[in-house]
């Protein structure tokens with residue numbers, strides 16, 4: 001098979017690494033890719049916003065399957081356009097991708113189908129949103145309806161902070177994403193990420209993960225796209241997993257199907273595990289980043305047939321096998337991230353770092369120039385490792401990092417702390 005992967009981050013490097021290992025993959029292309037992905041796939045310059053250009057590339061290069069990494073092209077309907085052109089594509093169509101593209105859409109779907117989630121209201125102007133906030137009191141959560149690259153959620157500790165978030169969103173602070181706002185109940189509990197592979201009708205649970213969103217040690221500082229992750233999530237046991245499937249994932253699939261927009265692709269549920277059980281915080285319509293990096297390390301089976309089965313509606317009799325060992329990834333970011341940062345600094349020591357047992361280094365934002373690897377983004381590397389315990393995976397990842405020479409980069413030093421503490425308390 002000839003496969004085209006769309007995207008350029010650590011998630012796509014992990015997917016490329018796994019797909020390149022498939023005996024089914026003849027040629028693997030990635031647009032636009034990065035310096036790490038270039039070790040697994042042929043990187044091509046293609047503007048993925050230009051669907052006609054992507055279709056033309058697929059025809060010229062006889063692409064059998066397009067795998068879409070990020071959410072923006074999914075919400076822009078690239079899967080619909082490719083399929084209409086007779087090209088198989090992995091991921092949801094435009095309407096199904098609204099599960100990520102519109103928080104209001106997802107909240108209404110939850111309400112209509114009794115899917116456990118935070119109580120909420122949708123607003124198109126500031127005054128009624130503020131009335132609702134004052135009536136409910138803090139803590140309370142304010143969310144831009146649309147895609148806002150991780151910046152659209154304010155967990156407000158006071159009414160004033162929530163009102164300021166409403167003003168920021170309605171005054172255009174997040175562009176079109178904030179034309180509509182959802183205000184919702186604050187959920188108390190511990191978060192986890194749950195992934196399911198869907199084919200429109202059947203959902204196959206993948207595995208779980210937890211991530212660290214804050215930039216600094218101790219889960220402090222501003223939110224980021226994610227500074228590290230590990231899998232499995234220690235707070236999701238088999239019983240909780242069964243509940244998530246029955247109470248959240250399956251009713252969602254049924255609802256999307258009856259709407260005429262069956263959901264295919266990865267459904268990534270951000271969950272709060274509360275005293276009353278798991279509740280949906282949000283959906284993403286694609287693999288997580290950096291969670292995919294740890295998922296791919298733990299996936300024993302071939303990924304390619306699974307993606308095809310999702311696209312073809314053949315998941316009913318499908319099975320995937322996973323390594324029981326946990327995996328962990330530490331993100332190395334450019335100093336200044338998630339604010340302003342510089343590009344172009346040289347990264348050395350990657351080969352030595354990759355020799356540490358159980359370690360895989362995925363590139364999130366790099367480019368190769370003159371035989372050197374240069375930083376080319378905010379999140380730059382995902383130093384990932386598998387181990388017998390989370391503690392061992394953590395030690396291996398940080399040992400690898402100790403070999404990386406990149407003065408302009410930084411990472412958190414406590415990724416996995418919660419899981420490591422849990423392990424310690426069991427012994």
Ligand code: AMP
Nearest residue numbers: 118141153155184185186187270281282
């Ligand atoms: P989201 O983009 O919806 O995943 O929200 C980003 C982060 O905000 C989540 O990972 C949670 O940490 C937090 N968050 C979102 N909604 C809620 C909620 N209703 N209650 C508590 N925390 C929330």
